[in-house]
Amino acid sequence: MLVVKKFGGTSVADKERIFNVARRCIEDYKKGNDVVVVLSAMGKMTDALLAQAKEINPNPPKREVDMLLTVGEQTSVALMSMAMDSLGVPSISLNAFQVAMHTTSAYGNARLKGIDTDRIRNELEARKIVIITGFQGIDKMDNYTTLGRGGSDTTAVALAAALKADQCEIYTDVDGVYTADPRYVKNARKLDEITYDEMLDLASLGAGVLHNRSVEMAKKYGVQLVVRSSLNTSEGTVVKEEVSMEKMLISGVASDKNTALISVIGLEDRPGVAFKLFHHLANHNINVDIILQSIGRDGTKDITFTVDEDNADETVEILERHRSGSLKCQKIELDKSVAKVSVVGAGMMSNPGVAAKMFEALYDVGVNIKMISTSEIRVTILIDEGFTNKAMNAVHDIFNLGEE
Amino acid sequence: MLVVKKFGGTSVADKERIFNVARRCIEDYKKGNDVVVVLSAMGKMTDALLAQAKEINPNPPKREVDMLLTVGEQTSVALMSMAMDSLGVPSISLNAFQVAMHTTSAYGNARLKGIDTDRIRNELEARKIVIITGFQGIDKMDNYTTLGRGGSDTTAVALAAALKADQCEIYTDVDGVYTADPRYVKNARKLDEITYDEMLDLASLGAGVLHNRSVEMAKKYGVQLVVRSSLNTSEGTVVKEEVSMEKMLISGVASDKNTALISVIGLEDRPGVAFKLFHHLANHNINVDIILQSIGRDGTKDITFTVDEDNADETVEILERHRSGSLKCQKIELDKSVAKVSVVGAGMMSNPGVAAKMFEALYDVGVNIKMISTSEIRVTILIDEGFTNKAMNAVHDIFNLGEE
Numbered sequence: 001m002l003v004v005k006k007f008g009g010t011s012v013a014d015k016e017r018i019f020n021v022a023r024r025c026i027e028d029y030k031k032g033n034d035v036v037v038v039l040s041a042m043g044k045m046t047d048a049l050l051a052q053a054k055e056i057n058p059n060p061p062k063r064e065v066d067m068l069l070t071v072g073e074q075t076s077v078a079l080m081s082m083a084m085d086s087l088g089v090p091s092i093s094l095n096a097f098q099v100a101m102h103t104t105s106a107y108g109n110a111r112l113k114g115i116d117t118d119r120i121r122n123e124l125e126a127r128k129i130v131i132i133t134g135f136q137g138i139d140k141m142d143n144y145t146t147l148g149r150g151g152s153d154t155t156a157v158a159l160a161a162a163l164k165a166d167q168c169e170i171y172t173d174v175d176g177v178y179t180a181d182p183r184y185v186k187n188a189r190k191l192d193e194i195t196y197d198e199m200l201d202l203a204s205l206g207a208g209v210l211h212n213r214s215v216e217m218a219k220k221y222g223v224q225l226v227v228r229s230s231l232n233t234s235e236g237t238v239v240k241e242e243v244s245m246e247k248m249l250i251s252g253v254a255s256d257k258n259t260a261l262i263s264v265i266g267l268e269d270r271p272g273v274a275f276k277l278f279h280h281l282a283n284h285n286i287n288v289d290i291i292l293q294s295i296g297r298d299g300t301k302d303i304t305f306t307v308d309e310d311n312a313d314e315t316v317e318i319l320e321r322h323r324s325g326s327l328k329c330q331k332i333e334l335d336k337s338v339a340k341v342s343v344v345g346a347g348m349m350s351n352p353g354v355a356a357k358m359f360e361a362l363y364d365v366g367v368n369i370k371m372i373s374t375s376e377i378r379v380t381i382l383i384d385e386g387f388t389n390k391a392m393n394a395v396h397d398i399f400n401l402g403e404e
Numbered sequence: 405m406l407v408v409k410k411f412g413g414t415s416v417a418d419k420e421r422i423f424n425v426a427r428r429c430i431e432d433y434k435k436g437n438d439v440v441v442v443l444s445a446m447g448k449m450t451d452a453l454l455a456q457a458k459e460i461n462p463n464p465p466k467r468e469v470d471m472l473l474t475v476g477e478q479t480s481v482a483l484m485s486m487a488m489d490s491l492g493v494p495s496i497s498l499n500a501f502q503v504a505m506h507t508t509s510a511y512g513n514a515r516l517k518g519i520d521t522d523r524i525r526n527e528l529e530a531r532k533i534v535i536i537t538g539f540q541g542i543d544k545m546d547n548y549t550t551l552g553r554g555g556s557d558t559t560a561v562a563l564a565a566a567l568k569a570d571q572c573e574i575y576t577d578v579d580g581v582y583t584a585d586p587r588y589v590k591n592a593r594k595l596d597e598i599t600y601d602e603m604l605d606l607a608s609l610g611a612g613v614l615h616n617r618s619v620e621m622a623k624k625y626g627v628q629l630v631v632r633s634s635l636n637t638s639e640g641t642v643v644k645e646e647v648s649m650e651k652m653l654i655s656g657v658a659s660d661k662n663t664a665l666i667s668v669i670g671l672e673d674r675p676g677v678a679f680k681l682f683h684h685l686a687n688h689n690i691n692v693d694i695i696l697q698s699i700g701r702d703g704t705k706d707i708t709f710t711v712d713e714d715n716a717d718e719t720v721e722i723l724e725r726h727r728s729g730s731l732k733c734q735k736i737e738l739d740k741s742v743a744k745v746s747v748v749g750a751g752m753m754s755n756p757g758v759a760a761k762m763f764e765a766l767y768d769v770g771v772n773i774k775m776i777s778t779s780e781i782r783v784t785i786l787i788d789e790g791f792t793n794k795a796m797n798a799v800h801d802i803f804n805l806g807e808e
Contacts, residue, residue, distance in 0.1 A: 015460060067481070068482035070478075092467070093471050097501045
């Protein structure tokens with residue numbers, strides 16, 4: 001069996017943890033498996049490197065930032081190989097250039113284009129554990145690139161796809177995917193299995209266990225993902241195309257407080273107004289989430305939408321800049337104290353009552369709903385941030401998610 | 405004009421020094437020159453990385469040590485490029501893989517085999533300052549290698565040779581090459597020019613300004629070297645094939661306390677004994693310096709030689725191990741409290757009185773000579789370590805080296 005195992009920065013933050021990971025990989029190796037390990041930079045090393053860069057140049061060239069950051073994972077993989085050597089197991093560390101991890105040239109946010117697997121296969125055939133730098137790539141000019149947020153997960157999944165691995169294990173500080181965040185929902189329960197689509201909706205809605213890009217790639221190439229803890233040996237959650245057990249109506253509840261609500265009130269009701277508004281935002285790489293358009297007073301219309309809270313101020317600035325031109329309106333409002341709460345479940349496709357049941361739960365605990373958005377396998381509502389936990393628990397309970 | 409400038413670790417140890425180097429390079433660039441900069445790892449970073457490795461594995465695999473160490477120079481070059489950017493000058497950092505700095509696979513002590521110059525030339529043509537990692541290379545399997553002691557100097561000279569640079573400037577913490585170490589000889593004088601051969605003898609004899617490998621390579625490819633200070637703008641010392649001024653008899657006096665004297669007394673006087681002795685040492689990579697063989701008592705012979713003090717104990721162990729076999733002898737003596745003092749000068753080839761004059765100076769100040777070794781342009785004597793400064797000053801004075 002060929003297994004790709006990915007460990008994040010906290011799992012390799014110090015000597016003790018490095019050896020924990022080494023032993024864990026060796027255990028798998030000694031069963032006769034081919035083991036490929038993907039590592040992030042140690043602990044806060046990436047942050048420290050970025051701080052060092054900013055001290056030299058508050059706005060450093062992105063190409064050089066990636067040149068600097070890639071030393072982080074290279075340090076991790078070299079030390080890991082030394083740890084395995086001291087445990088008597090042959091291994092080799094490879095960075096993005098040695099693997100040949102080809103990406104676009106979008107420094108800081110590059111996309112993987114292809115991976116050469118020859119070197120990896122040769123080293124595996126020589127019965128070595130192959131330890132590979134996550135997060136980084138090289139462009140066609142041999143410049144280093146980095147993959148952006150969640151990059152190491154993406155590296156692991158891409159390697160699993162390229163190597164046709166039997167499994168890709170993503171090690172985190174939680175036991176797996178839960179029906180809700182156990183910090184806020186007491187009887188949250190770990191799921192044994194979940195579909196790619198459910199995982200995608202959970203990730204984008206703030207469950208935060210896996211980055212969307214890695215799940216999308218796993219779905220595209222049919223890579224079986226396992227999310228499990230680096231701290232214990234419990235089984236974790238398998239993410240795959242179809243769950244084998246009878247489909248549950250709802251898989252989980254997720255919340256996301258990093259969201260802001262922007263209302264553009266009293267826009268002229270002319271064709272193309274919505275296009276112009278979102279076109280301006282797209283030009284500044286601002287992702288818009290839920291959009292709601294309603295008819296305003298006196299032949300105008302209102303457009304309300306959510307963005308990540310980090311982008312909220314910039315979004316309002318952009319809109320204000322165009323207010324005298326293409327975006328004439330009466331007022332622009334910003335509300336940062338909102339949160340999204342979502343229920344996700346492949347089972348709801350064939351069951352129209354889910355949204356109504358969710359609204360009922362919120363009504364029962366007196367939580368007001370500001371916006372509603374639905375997809376085939378998801379219902380999302382926007383509420384006051386202060387009610388997040390109350391809403392999560394109410395929804396979790398009404399669908400009996402705490403019960404096996 | 406194309407100039408290669410090499411700065412060591414202390415020159416890039418912190419933000420302020422990085423900017424000093426950046427400004428110095430930019431000054432040259434703004435004169436219209438093509439500028440290639442070679443950097444070592446910052447300050448004590450290489451030592452810190454090695455300590456980190458040893459913590460994980462007291463005897464880490466050499467391939468992984470090089471994988472780890474190469475992050476040091478990569479950090480330096482990325483930060484340097486960011487500094488130049490903040491000073492408004494375009495630059496690009498390149499590591500051993502991006503340049504394609506081909507070496508042998510001898511991890512920790514690799515030899516340069518060839519350098520691809522296409523990328524560098526393209527970046528220079530685009531009027532960028534090109535900042536390159538010293539000390540590191542890649543082997544034919546794309547593994548990282550390091551060049552061993554003085555490696556960054558070698559990188560700089562090799563780049564100057566490959567690029568047919570007009571000059572290769574090695575920046576250090578001294579103003580240039582002196583007639584003697586100014587810390588010990590008060591009236592030591594900076595030389596304007598020196599030949600490759602003199603520099604080679606001075607380097608190997610403990611002057612320590614340039615590493616032998618870089619001087620050998622400079623001589624082989626006719627690269628004009630300049631040794632100068634990174635702290636001030638004084639002219640430095642030019643190292644080249646022939647010095648243009650009338651040849652001085654003596655260029656300088658050097659001393660080396662890192663030496664130990666080993667005497668093997670009462671060896672059987674059979675053919676091949678000397679061969680066997682030095683063959684055993686060569687098998688353990690121990691370099692022997694001065695060798696003296698004399699006739700001992702009762703038909704035996706004595707062999708006396710010097711090694712680096714670091715290797716002294718191991719050398720004695722090796723000899724003791726073979727004492728019952730191929731190296732039967734009466735006793736083995738070790739003296740670590742010795743020092744080498746040498747005078748070097750291309751002019752002495754045609755002047756036989758140099759050695760005698762040196763011995764006269766030592767006799768005048770009462771210093772006993774333990775061994776003598778000479779080459780065409782060098783006389784080296786071995787003395788008690790405690791007399792090193794006295795001997796240096798006496799020799800420096802008798803040749804009037806303090807006078808212009």
